[in-house]
Amino acid sequence: MAQMFGAMQQMAKAAGRDPSELRMIVRANLFITEKPVEKERAVFVGSLDQIREDIAACEKIGTEEVFLEIGFAPGGQSLSNWQRLLEEFRPTAATGS
Numbered sequence: 737m738a739q740m741f742g743a744m745q746q747m748a749k750a751a752g753r754d755p756s757e758l759r760m761i762v763r764a765n766l767f768i769t770e771k772p773v774e775k776e777r778a779v780f781v782g783s784l785d786q787i788r789e790d791i792a793a794c795e796k797i798g799t800e801e802v803f804l805e806i807g808f809a810p811g812g813q814s815l816s817n818w819q820r821l822l823e824e825f826r827p828t829a830a831t832g833s
Contacts, residue, residue, distance in 0.1 A: 737760075737762065737779065737793075737794065737797060737799075738797040741758075741760050741797065741798075744758060745758055759800050760794075760797070760798060760799045760800060761799070761800060761801045761802075761803065762794050762799050762801070762802045762803065763803045763805055764779075764780040764787075764790070764791070764794075764802050764803065764804050764805060765780060765805050765808065765809070766780050766781075766787060766804055766805060766806045766809050766812075766821075767780070767781040767782075767809050767810075768782075768783070768784060768787065768806070768809060768821075769781070769782055769783055770783070771783060772785065772786055773786065779793075784824055788825075791825075804821070804825065806818065806821060
């Protein structure tokens with residue numbers, strides 16, 4: 737993501753815009769697994785701990801907001817699953833880490 741955002745900043749600069757005015761907002765299409773994904777893992781795919789690490793990595797590169805999307809993931813249509821995930825990620829959102 738850092739590379740992609742850097743490329744966008746370069747395009748803005750080439751177009752005569754101030755790249756420092758760009759803000760990064762990430763839509764995270766979650767695919768949560770019970771166990772950590774060991775092999776090549778896409779961002780926001782894996783265990784809750786792995787996804788927390790992805791959120792922390794977003795913060796590290798200057799992301800201002802991460803929108804967690806579970807609507808298309810297994811169990812994503814369940815309100816109780818949404819509520820459980822809100823509780824799981826609440827400490828991350830509240831502390832910013």
